[in-house]
Amino acid sequence: YQTREDLLEFVRPHLKQSRFEHTVRVTDTAVKLAERYGADVEKAEVASILHDFAKHKPKEELKSWILREEKLNNDLLSYHHELWHGPVGAFMLKDELQIQDEEILSAIAAHTTGKKDMTLLDKVVFLADYIEPGRNFEGVEEVREIAENNLNEACLQSLVNTVQFLTNNKRTVYPDTIHAYNALV
Ligand code: DGI
Ligand code: FE
Ligand code: FE
Ligand code: FE
Numbered sequence: 001y002q003t004r005e006d007l008l009e010f011v012r013p014h015l016k017q018s019r020f021e022h023t024v025r026v027t028d029t030a031v032k033l034a035e036r037y038g039a040d041v042e043k044a045e046v047a048s049i050l051h052d053f054a055k056h057k058p059k060e061e062l063k064s065w066i067l068r069e070e071k072l073n074n075d076l077l078s079y080h081h082e083l084w085h086g087p088v089g090a091f092m093l094k095d096e097l098q099i100q101d102e103e104i105l106s107a108i109a110a111h112t113t114g115k116k117d118m119t120l121l122d123k124v125v126f127l128a129d130y131i132e133p134g135r136n137f138e139g140v141e142e143v144r145e146i147a148e149n150n151l152n153e154a155c156l157q158s159l160v161n162t163v164q165f166l167t168n169n170k171r172t173v174y175p176d177t178i179h180a181y182n183a184l185v
Contacts, residue, residue, distance in 0.1 A: 155180070
């Protein structure tokens with residue numbers, strides 16, 4: 001792999017300053033979680049640095065990737081566009097950075113919604129994105145505490161919080177988020 005510094009310099013021009021700082025905090029958090037739970041620390045670092053790579057890409061560009069790339073589920077187009085940057089980002093990076101490691105690409109793809117049968121690495125990146133110290137979601141402090149000793153329970157609680165937030169606001173819930181919840185509950 002390229003070094004942490006090389007990868008950070010690669011993503012920096014694609015991100016706003018605040019998003020870049022979020023990325024660094026997610027990476028530090030994911031490395032700690034990976035060490036704590038025995039995930040591959042290097043892969044956690046790479047996936048975290050790259051997880052929001054596509055966050056600021058124009059909606060139309062993300063949409064055209066979803067239409068063109070048959071492995072990207074067209075269902076995404078029926079849900080909020082903020083869900084697109086993970087799965088599309090994974091495919092963009094496959095092209096642009098020649099990242100071929102399916103574990104890393106999976107963690108990037110699933111970082112927003114979660115999915116059924118998440119791997120250890122998927123969970124580490126998913127949770128790090130939710131609990132990084134800059135987040136102030138309602139209930140995040142409880143999830144941080146659970147994350148000290150139970151990765152699955154912490155992922156489950158973050159999913160409960162997110163589903164509650166979405167349903168309280170009568171927003172759609174992407175099916176993979178429900179699948180992730182069902183797999184952990
Ligand atoms: O990209 P980030 O801001 O770092 O965070 P993210 O990729 O987790 O995107 C976040 C937002 O997506 C999150 O605040 C809630 C929203 N969202 C909308 N619909 C869904 C959803 N999140 C999940 N998990 N499932 C949904 O269906
Ligand atoms: Fe994201
Ligand atoms: Fe997230
Ligand atoms: Fe993020």
